[in-house]
Amino acid sequence: AQSVSQHNHHVILSEAASLELGCNYSYGGTVNLFWYVQYPGQHLQLLLKYFSGDPLVKGIKGFEAEFIKSKFSFNLRKPSVQWSDTAEYFCAVRPPGTGGFKTIFGAGTRPFVKA
Amino acid sequence: DGGITQSPKYLFRKEGQNVTLSCEQNLNHDAMYWYRQDPGQGLRLIYYSQIVNDFQKGDIAEGYSVSREKKESFPLTVTSAQKNPTAFYLCASTPEGSYNEQFFGPGTRLTVL
Numbered sequence: 001a002q003s004v005s006q007h008n009h010h011v012i013l014s015e016a017a018s019l020e021l022g023c024n025y026s027y028g029g030t031v032n033l034f035w036y037v038q039y040p041g042q043h044l045q046l047l048l049k050y051f052s053g054d055p056l057v058k059g060i061k062g063f064e065a066e067f068i069k070s071k072f073s074f075n076l077r078k079p080s081v082q083w084s085d086t087a088e089y090f091c092a093v094r095p096p097g098t099g100g101f102k103t104i105f106g107a108g109t110r111p112f113v114k115a
Numbered sequence: 116d117g118g119i120t121q122s123p124k125y126l127f128r129k130e131g132q133n134v135t136l137s138c139e140q141n142l143n144h145d146a147m148y149w150y151r152q153d154p155g156q157g158l159r160l161i162y163y164s165q166i167v168n169d170f171q172k173g174d175i176a177e178g179y180s181v182s183r184e185k186k187e188s189f190p191l192t193v194t195s196a197q198k199n200p201t202a203f204y205l206c207a208s209t210p211e212g213s214y215n216e217q218f219f220g221p222g223t224r225l226t227v228l
Binding site: 004006009045090103107108 | 146150155156157158159160163165171173205207209216217219220221222
């Protein structure tokens with residue numbers, strides 16, 4: 001079945017360490033890609049998105065993601081994490097042929113940053 | 116402030132009862148969505164609506180119903196036919212053009228006893 005896969009559902013790392021969260025999808029054709037973040041007690045919000053152009057996308061709070069079409073991947077990175085980055089991160093894909101209205105979410109990854 | 120409101124934040128119901136979750140947006144967005152969030156499963160689409168008086172089933176629509184009588188409102192009814200209704204429910208919307216990110220409400224946690 002077509003899907004969105006996120007790796008490392010639970011990650012523990014120290015402040016100032018680098019973070020990389022994996023995301024792979026299985027849809028062919030032109031896709032729109034998103035990373036959303038859910039901080040404790042807050043709304044789910046957009047971190048960054050990719051529609052076309054430069055495959056390296058920069059988002060809020062120092063996050064970036066790289067779209068690698070040949071690998072069907074859209075991994076999220078941050079060079080130096082802070083305690084406040086403890087949250088749940090969701091990769092999401094808007095596949096072709098859905099009229100732009102259907103978004104498929106991954107299961108989420110919850111990194112825990114130790115102060 | 117513009118945004119999406121969901122009420123109530125926490126909801127408790129007895130098994131066998133229908134319950135309606137509210138979702139209101141003042142962002143003037145055309146499309147609205149309902150998702151269910153369960154631990155380890157991400158967000159799964161229940162229903163979505165592109166315009167008023169029109170809606171489509173998502174991936175897990177069984178046991179749920181919706182209406183879209185007004186642009187700003189998209190209530191979700193969890194019926195007694197839903198086998199496992201206890202979950203966190205999220206409402207979202209997108210502006211016209213569809214190729215935009217979704218904006219989410221704060222969610223309603225439903226517990227069926």
